[in-house]
Amino acid sequence: MRHLIDIMDLSVEEIDELINIANDIISSPQKYREVCKYKKLATLFFEPSTRTRLSFEAAMLDLGGNVLGFADASSSSSKKGESVSDTIRVVSSYTDIIAMRHPKEGAPMIASMKSSVPIINAGDGGHNHPTQTLTDLMTIKREFGRLDNLTVGFCGDLKFGRTVHSLISAMSRYENITFVLISPEELKLPSYIKRDILMKNNIKYIQTTNLPEVMPDLDILYMTRVQKERFFNEDDYIRLKDSYILTEEKLANAKSTMRILHPLPRVNEISVEVDNDPRACYFEQVKNGKFIRMALIIKLLEVKI
């Protein structure tokens, strides 16, 4: 039995396989319509996240399966003080697979140690969110036809942005990747990620506070939101939240082939006028998210197609 707790649990080959299955689902959806018939997915969201939960639920429904679960901790037994371990022992006896989001870092790992069914980490605090990374990788692969030889810019909150950390880890395994890290001083990529991932693997990277200056070099611009829930101090959040706002004007000197990604939800870091730009890819990314989750469910349930 496999779980997905961290994107690095998957090899490059397994990621390729998942993207291939997801692409096949897009081209032949009828083939997959009933492959999870009579299977149940539990979505245990101890922290609210409408889009991730709906994406998982839509994925399971499109595979012919059923879904059950809760959307926030207040409607779960954790409010009564039940441990994650006990909740998972109980829920895994009702279902075939569990997608779980929890505000505490490492909660899905505890769940995987106690569960009798596969656990998918649907986000654990500021730590990991592997299905978002799979979504990002699939989107890049579909847009560029490759995951190597790319210059990838990350802009915004690189300190607390778990999607950024996971995507950097995942992309570090591909050939000839250059990272351009664009953030205010206070929200720079943590030094341990630079040391343990970038330097250790001899990966080229540039750090800057100036987005327009590096814009022409980028193949991908991955925008992130400065998330209020990651700050202990509200003053810091207010001071930094509008650091980078992407507008059509700022995109003037970007490559015509560049792609803009964003894990969503956005607040104001991408101006709505950019939505109509052919380089904007974030709503496509959302669609891909459902298909890659379908592929993941198929793989973890070991469904034969």
Next chain:
Amino acid sequence: MNIDSIKNGIVIDHIIAGKSMELYNLLNLEALDCPIAIIKNVTSSKMGKKDIIKIDADIDIDLDVLGYIDPGATVNIIKDSKLVEKKHLALPERLTNVIFCKNPRCITSTEQEINNIFKLTDRENRIYRCVYCESKAKQS
């Protein structure tokens, strides 16, 4: 100063001067009722100064704790007043319930009765990370 030699037991030697009390606490030696000698600031040709702990009982000690706190220490096993084994230590790959995660966002801060497990992620720089949240342990 005279301290009797031990017949059957353990001598932890070459402890960094000043670390013996921390080891005493972490190894939970207080729970033993046999004679224990903590000798601090002994002159050492190799180390300048060192600490020694002598335990006059044949017990199992947690070598992971010892290796984590002071990988340079040596453990001498004494039987019938003779040295029968000398163990050299290394930084352990994993630590279970030796150190505790300080990250308030970590699941270990709320989940009851789970082991605090840290793994060695960088031997050269002695860096341990919590297996759950990957936060770095504070250097001992």
